[in-house]
Amino acid sequence: MKVDVLIGLQWGDEGKGKITDVLTPEYDIIARFQGGPNAGHTLEFNGIKHVLHTIPSGIFHPDKINVIGNGVIIDPYTLAKEIKKLRERGAEPTRNLRISKRAHLIVPTHRLLDNVQEAAKGTSKIGSTLKGIGPAYTDKTARHGLRIGDALSPNFKDQFYTQKALHQTIIESYKPSQELLSIEQMSADDYEKLWFEGLDYISDIPLIDSEIFLNQSIREGKKILAEGAQGTMLDVDFGTYPFVTSSNTITAGVCSGLGISPQSIGRVFGIFKAYCTRVGSGPFPTELLDETGDELRKQGNEFGSTTGRPRRCGWIDLPALKYAVMLNGVTDLVMMKADVLDGLDQVGVCIKYKIGEELFDMPAYETMNSDIVPMIENHKGWKTEISGFRRWNELPGELREYIDYIETELKAPVSVVSLGPNREQTIVRNVL
Ligand code: GDP
Numbered sequence: 001m002k003v004d005v006l007i008g009l010q011w012g013d014e015g016k017g018k019i020t021d022v023l024t025p026e027y028d029i030i031a032r033f034q035g036g037p038n039a040g041h042t043l044e045f046n047g048i049k050h051v052l053h054t055i056p057s058g059i060f061h062p063d064k065i066n067v068i069g070n071g072v073i074i075d076p077y078t079l080a081k082e083i084k085k086l087r088e089r090g091a092e093p094t095r096n097l098r099i100s101k102r103a104h105l106i107v108p109t110h111r112l113l114d115n116v117q118e119a120a121k122g123t124s125k126i127g128s129t130l131k132g133i134g135p136a137y138t139d140k141t142a143r144h145g146l147r148i149g150d151a152l153s154p155n156f157k158d159q160f161y162t163q164k165a166l167h168q169t170i171i172e173s174y175k176p177s178q179e180l181l182s183i184e185q186m187s188a189d190d191y192e193k194l195w196f197e198g199l200d201y202i203s204d205i206p207l208i209d210s211e212i213f214l215n216q217s218i219r220e221g222k223k224i225l226a227e228g229a230q231g232t233m234l235d236v237d238f239g240t241y242p243f244v245t246s247s248n249t250i251t252a253g254v255c256s257g258l259g260i261s262p263q264s265i266g267r268v269f270g271i272f273k274a275y276c277t278r279v280g281s282g283p284f285p286t287e288l289l290d291e292t293g294d295e296l297r298k299q300g301n302e303f304g305s306t307t308g309r310p311r312r313c314g315w316i317d318l319p320a321l322k323y324a325v326m327l328n329g330v331t332d333l334v335m336m337k338a339d340v341l342d343g344l345d346q347v348g349v350c351i352k353y354k355i356g357e358e359l360f361d362m363p364a365y366e367t368m369n370s371d372i373v374p375m376i377e378n379h380k381g382w383k384t385e386i387s388g389f390r391r392w393n394e395l396p397g398e399l400r401e402y403i404d405y406i407e408t409e410l411k412a413p414v415s416v417v418s419l420g421p422n423r424e425q426t427i428v429r430n431v432l
Pocket residue numbers: 008012013014015016017018039040041042043044299300301304305336337338339340418419420421422
């Protein structure tokens with residue numbers, strides 16, 4: 001049995017949470033392989049909206065196992081809050097959630113480091129979610145991180161305070177203001193107390209050798225879906241560096257983030273919005289700084305699920321999508337939020353980039369760090385409310401032509417179309 005993968009093809013927030021939840025009935029296990037609480041994955045069903053940060057989006061299906069893999073980084077404070085909320089809503093994660101012992105911890109001082117290092121960047125700041133992601137992954141690769149499995153050791157507190165002392169020296173060197181020394185509107189000491197309470201609260205969730213569990217499950221014929229966080233253009237190697245996150249968000253990250261061999265990868269679902277958004281700083285060639293951009297933000301409710309920040313909005317970017325399809329080995333496309341474009345006379349598509357006299361059809365190193373002029377081609381809008389449709393042949397002709405065009409350009413079929421935030425507002429064309 002193979003491991004299928006769901007990857008964001010843009011700058012995150014494509015709708016990975018919703019589609020993971022929709023696809024979960026087809027799988028036995030859902031696994032997150034990278035990222036941490038910088039992610040905000042939204043699911044809606046039975047009139048309730050859920051936002052998950054660290055927990056895989058299959059969690060609302062009690063008979064499916066959800067795994068937080070070794071490549072994920074965990075803040076026990078956030079994870080405990082997520083678990084409490086799930087319990088309030090009737091779910092019991094001790095039954096269907098498992099955590100890799102090898103997953104690294106985000107400690108309170110990682111969050112302070114994120115605060116001071118972002119502030120020190122001044123106008124070139126990345127727009128980090130300030131969840132401690134960069135510093136925690138830095139410690140992992142610098143080989144002095146703490147893993148959640150270490151919390152079981154009697155020496156854990158010693159390790160924690162040794163690391164904290166190291167961090168404090170760095171933090172003090174930035175001569176930070178008092179404001180930068182608070183976390184979630186609390187003093188660092190208060191936060192640290194809640195952090196340890198969180199660690200204690202989550203201690204009933206089984207810690208496992210997830211790489212062994214997952215490989216055994218593959219051998220037993222179980223179906224696994226790996227749920228990505230962030231998006232391809234935020235990948236630390238191939239995204240718009242340095243305006244990226246600190247992990248490999250692409251399919252390759254599944255192998256290292258779960259301990260799965262490349263031969264085990266099956267279908268790769270590449271998910272994208274029918275337009276494009278980005279939250280935080282950095283290049284965004286098709287960004288619309290006019291009323292159309294404002295309209296997309298309003299209609300699409302484009303405000304960050306984790307930070308509440310307004311998302312930058314623009315047209316779909318085919319060169320960036322082609323690049324993402326190439327990097328991820330996408331076999332199936334998933335198109336989200338076409339309903340947001342219902343009222344538009346024309347829908348723009350960026351077909352190439354122009355820099356000076358030269359045209360580029362891929363976001364090569366030079367292009368993403370230059371002043372790019374996107375070459376926009378307009379497609380006729382469908383001017384029909386589509387959110388109530390449930391069948392492919394109900395969709396307006398102009399929308400079907402738009403989808404056909406994207407399939408031809410990206411050389412992969414659009415297997416799922418999403419027409420609203422709710423679980424039901426989905427058309428699955430190519431049945432799994
Ligand atoms: P993720 O991070 O990729 O899981 O995406 P987010 O949850 O951060 O952002 C996607 C947003 O779009 C959420 O508010 C979803 O409820 C919403 N959403 C998902 N699919 C659709 C859709 O097809 N149409 C509309 N209008 N909203 C959608």
